Amino acid sequence: MLLLDYQNVLIESILKDRFAQGPGSIDQVVSDFDGVTFHISTPETKSKILISISVKCFPELVQYGAQAVLEREYGPFIVAPENGYDFSVQVDLEALPEDQEAQDDLIRRISLLKRNAMAAPFEQAFDEFQHLQAEASKYTSEQAPQGVREGGEVRAIHYREEEAIYIKASHDRVTVIFSTVFREETDRIFGKVFLQEFVDARRRAIQNAPQVLFQNKPPLELQGIPGVNDSGSGDIGYITFVLFPRHLTNQRRAEVISHIQTFRDYFHYHIKASKAFIHSRMRRRTADFLQVLRRARPETEEKERKTASGRTFKVQG
Amino acid sequence: MASQTPAVVMDNGTGYSKLGFAGNDSPSFVFPTAISTKGPAGGAGGSGSGRPAVANKPSFLTGGAGPSSHLSAKRGTEDLDFFIGDEALTAAAGPGYGVHYPIRHGQIDNWDLMERFWSNSIFKYLRVEPEDHYFLLTEPVSNIHRIRKAFPLNPPENRENTAEIMFESFNCAGLYIAVQAVLALAASWTSSKVQDRSLTGTVIDSGAGVTHVIPVAEGYVIGSSIKSVPIAGRDITNFVQSLLRDRGEPDSSLHTAERIKEEYCYVSPDIVKEFSRFDREPEDRFKKHTVTYWNGRSVQVDVGYERFLAPEIFFNPEIYSSDFLTPLPNIVDTVIQTSPIDVRRGLYKNIVLSGGSTLYKDFGRRLQRDIRHLVDARIKASEARSGGAKSGGLDVQVITHKRQRHGPWFGGSLLGQTPEFRSYCHTKAEYDEIGPSIVRRFALLGGPGST
Numbered sequence A: 001m002l003l004l005d006y007q008n009v010l011i012e013s014i015l016k017d018r019f020a021q022g023p024g025s026i027d028q029v030v031s032d033f034d035g036v037t038f039h040i041s042t043p044e045t046k047s048k049i050l051i052s053i054s055v056k057c058f059p060e061l062v063q064y065g066a067q068a069v070l071e072r073e074y075g076p077f078i079v080a081p082e083n084g085y086d087f088s089v090q091v092d093l094e095a096l097p098e099d100q101e102a103q104d105d106l107i108r109r110i111s112l113l114k115r116n117a118m119a120a121p122f123e124q125a126f127d128e129f130q131h132l133q134a135e136a137s138k139y140t141s142e143q144a145p146q147g148v149r150e151g152g153e154v155r156a157i158h159y160r161e162e163e164a165i166y167i168k169a170s171h172d173r174v175t176v177i178f179s180t181v182f183r184e185e186t187d188r189i190f191g192k193v194f195l196q197e198f199v200d201a202r203r204r205a206i207q208n209a210p211q212v213l214f215q216n217k218p219p220l221e222l223q224g225i226p227g228v229n230d231s232g233s234g235d236i237g238y239i240t241f242v243l244f245p246r247h248l249t250n251q252r253r254a255e256v257i258s259h260i261q262t263f264r265d266y267f268h269y270h271i272k273a274s275k276a277f278i279h280s281r282m283r284r285r286t287a288d289f290l291q292v293l294r295r296a297r298p299e300t301e302e303k304e305r306k307t308a309s310g311r312t313f314k315v316q317g
Numbered sequence B: 001m002a003s004q005t006p007a008v009v010m011d012n013g014t015g016y017s018k019l020g021f022a023g024n025d026s027p028s029f030v031f032p033t034a035i036s037t038k039g040p041a042g043g044a045g046g047s048g049s050g051r052p053a054v055a056n057k058p059s060f061l062t063g064g065a066g067p068s069s070h071l072s073a074k075r076g077t078e079d080l081d082f083f084i085g086d087e088a089l090t091a092a093a094g095p096g097y098g099v100h101y102p103i104r105h106g107q108i109d110n111w112d113l114m115e116r117f118w119s120n121s122i123f124k125y126l127r128v129e130p131e132d133h134y135f136l137l138t139e140p141v142s143n144i145h146r147i148r149k150a151f152p153l154n155p156p157e158n159r160e161n162t163a164e165i166m167f168e169s170f171n172c173a174g175l176y177i178a179v180q181a182v183l184a185l186a187a188s189w190t191s192s193k194v195q196d197r198s199l200t201g202t203v204i205d206s207g208a209g210v211t212h213v214i215p216v217a218e219g220y221v222i223g224s225s226i227k228s229v230p231i232a233g234r235d236i237t238n239f240v241q242s243l244l245r246d247r248g249e250p251d252s253s254l255h256t257a258e259r260i261k262e263e264y265c266y267v268s269p270d271i272v273k274e275f276s277r278f279d280r281e282p283e284d285r286f287k288k289h290t291v292t293y294w295n296g297r298s299v300q301v302d303v304g305y306e307r308f309l310a311p312e313i314f315f316n317p318e319i320y321s322s323d324f325l326t327p328l329p330n331i332v333d334t335v336i337q338t339s340p341i342d343v344r345r346g347l348y349k350n351i352v353l354s355g356g357s358t359l360y361k362d363f364g365r366r367l368q369r370d371i372r373h374l375v376d377a378r379i380k381a382s383e384a385r386s387g388g389a390k391s392g393g394l395d396v397q398v399i400t401h402k403r404q405r406h407g408p409w410f411g412g413s414l415l416g417q418t419p420e421f422r423s424y425c426h427t428k429a430e431y432d433e434i435g436p437s438i439v440r441r442f443a444l445l446g447g448p449g450s451t
Helices: A009-021 A058-063 A066-077 A100-111 A113-136 A146-150 A185-204 A250-261 A263-295 B086-093 B111-126 B156-169 B180-190 B233-247 B254-264 B271-280 B306-312 B328-337 B341-349 B363-386 B407-416 B428-434 B436-440
Strands: A027-032 A036-041 A048-054 A087-092 A154-157 A165-169 A174-181 A211-215 A236-243 B008-012 B016-021 B029-032 B035-038 B082-084 B097-100 B134-139 B174-179 B201-206 B211-217 B227-229 B287-292 B298-303 B351-354
Touching: A009 A027, A009 A036, A009 A048, A009 A100, A009 B111, A027 B016, A036 A113, A048 A113, A058 A066, A058 A113, A058 A154, A066 A087, A066 A100, A066 A113, A087 A100, A087 A113, A100 A113, A113 A154, A113 A165, A113 A174, A113 A250, A174 A263, A185 A211, A185 A236, A185 A263, A236 A250, A250 A263, A263 B111, A263 B156, B008 B111, B008 B407, B016 B111, B016 B407, B029 B086, B029 B111, B035 B086, B035 B111, B082 B086, B082 B111, B086 B097, B111 B156, B134 B156, B134 B180, B134 B407, B156 B174, B156 B428, B156 B436, B174 B180, B174 B407, B180 B201, B180 B211, B180 B351, B180 B407, B201 B328, B201 B341, B211 B328, B211 B341, B227 B328, B233 B254, B233 B306, B254 B287, B254 B298, B254 B306, B271 B306, B328 B341, B328 B363, B341 B351, B351 B363, B351 B407, B428 B436
Parallel strands: B008 B134, B134 B174, B201 B351
Antiparallel strands: A027 A036, A036 A048, A048 A087, A154 A165, A165 A174, A174 A236, A211 A236, B008 B016, B016 B029, B035 B082, B035 B097, B201 B211, B211 B227, B287 B298
C-alpha cells in the first residue's frame, strides 16, 4: 500500500452492505484524518441513512465555495445539517437509482465526502488560475497590471490545530503550501529525509512532477498573512508544491486535488512505515546477536582431578 | 464535540480483529487477523498448525524477525507490499502472496507482522492520525496454561513490546491495555439483569478454539483459578460435520456445517425429551438447509438432531470427546469453588457469557439451571451434615446480553467513551519519561472509585 485511499472505507462498506441487503439500523461515529468526524445513522426509519460530517475548518471551506462544490456533488441528497455537524446528506434506500453502476457511483461519491468538502478551495484556486492565465496572455510580462502579475489572494485552510494549507493562484502556476509541525524529534528527522527525497526526485528523474520546496521559514508567498508563525524556531516546516499549467488541465484536476489533499497523511504514514521497517531490521539484528551469544559457551577447562582423599593423578610422561 | 476525538478500540484476537471507535455499539471493522506478504505462505510454524514459531530452522534464517528473510537486501518499498484482513486472504489465494497469522493463542507471535498489521489497520481502515487519538488495546488473560502447559503466561514483556510499537512507531497520544475478560464483564452492563456495575463475576469466553472460564474479582483476574475447556466453536462445527457425514448428506463440507451450526442450533433443556419431541412433531423440528454452489447448482441438506445435539457437547462432552469429560457447568462450579471464599457469592451472581460460541438460544438458561442444581445439591448436603442449620441460599445468575459476540470490544467501547478514560491512559509524555515498563501497571478502568 503505497498510496492512501481517498475515500472512507467504512462509509463505503456500510453503504455497500445496506444497498445490497436492504435496510438496517446504523449508528456509528467514524473518524477520518485531520480531525474529521462522520456520523452515520438512521434516525427516522431504517431505510433513510443520514451521513453527517464535521470538519474543523468548515467555515473557511464555505468561504472558499465549499457549499457550491458539495451542492454540485450531492445536490438532491443534501439535508439540513445534523446538530453538532457541519454538513449532512441523506440517502433513502427505497429511492435508490435503478442500475448497479449508478448505485456504485453514489456510494463512491458519498465515501468521498471529506475529499469533496476539502476540494473547494483547490477548485476555486484552479479556476482563478485559469482566469488569470487568460488575462495574462493579453499582456507581455512587463506591462501586466498589478493584480495579474501578483496573482490572487492566499487561501488559508487551518485544517488542523497547528497546521494549515495555503493555496495561491498566479497566472502561470498554483502554489500549495503546507505548514507542518512535528512533535517528535525522530519524526522531524525522518520528515526531513523524506522531503529531501521529494525535492530530489524531480531533479533526478521525474521531470513532470510538481516542484517541491522545503524550508523552515515561511516562504515569500505567505508574507503578511495573518496567523503565519514566523518565530524562526524551526519547529514549523513549510512544504511548497508548485503546480504548473500541465497539472491543472481539466482532466487532471480531480486527481491532483485528491493527491495533494492526502499529502500530509501520506507523509506521516510513510514516516511510520519506515520506522516499522527499521524496527523489523533491529529485531532481526537483535535476534542474530542473541543467536551468537547463545552459541558462545566457555570451553571446558582442563581441571586438575582429585580423589576423595585429596590425592591427584599424575599423567606419566 | 470535535474537541475530543473518539478513542480507538482495537481487539486483536487469534481469529478475528475487531476495530472501531469508542462510543459505537459495534466494531467498525471485523476481519481476520491475517496479513499476507510477498513470498511463500506460513513462515515458521506453518499456518494454523497451532505450533508457535519455534526456531527449528537454521538459526540465521529465523530469529525474532519472522519469516521474511533477506530483509536487508530489500531497498525498495517491498515492506509496504502486503494486505491485511479479508484482502489478505484474497491475495493469498492468488499467486505471489503467502498468508501469515501474527497472533497465536491470543498472544502476538510475530511483532514485525503485527506492527505492519496495526499500521495498515490505523491508516487504511480506521483512517486516523494516531497522534490525535487515544488507543485501547486488549490482551488475553494469563493464557491457555491450563490445557497446554507448554505455553507460558502472557508475559509483561508483551505489553511492553506493544507499548513500544504504539508509542514509538505510531506516536499515539495515549494507550490503555485492558484484559479481555474484564472488558467482557463491562459489556454485560448493558443487560437489564445487571443492577450494579461491578467488575466482579465469572466470564465464560468461548471463541473458535478454546473456552475459558475466568473469575474476576473487583477487576482483577484470579489467575490461579482460571480453567479452560478444549471444546469451543470449531469442535461444534466438527461435530455437526461428523453427524452430517454419518447420515450421508449430499453436502457435508465444513462450510455447510458451520452455516447449520450458526443458523439452526439451540440448547435443549433435556436431550431425551427433545428426542421424543422431534419424533412427535417432526415437521416443524426437522429443517432443510439449502446449499447453493457458485455455479448455481443447489442441494438440500436435512438438519435433524444436530440442532440441539451440537451445543450439547458443552454439557455432555462424552458424546463428542473421549478424553475430556467434565461438563461446562461443573467446570464453572469448580472455578468458583477454588476462588477466594469472600468473592464466591459475587462470582455466582454474575456469570457473564462472551464470544461467538455462547450465542445459542437458551445457552445461558441451561447453564444457569445446571449450575444451580450443583449448588443446591451441595448446600443441601452441608445442611444435612450440620444437622439442622439452614442456609440462606445462593443466587446463581447467568447473564445473557446482546453484545456477547464482540463482548470484549464492546466493553472497550463502553469504557473508552467515559470522560475519565483519558486519565487512566498512559500518555506519550509519560512513556517518554519512564519507558516501556510504564505499561506494566494500569489503573483499573471502570473499577471502584470511578462512575
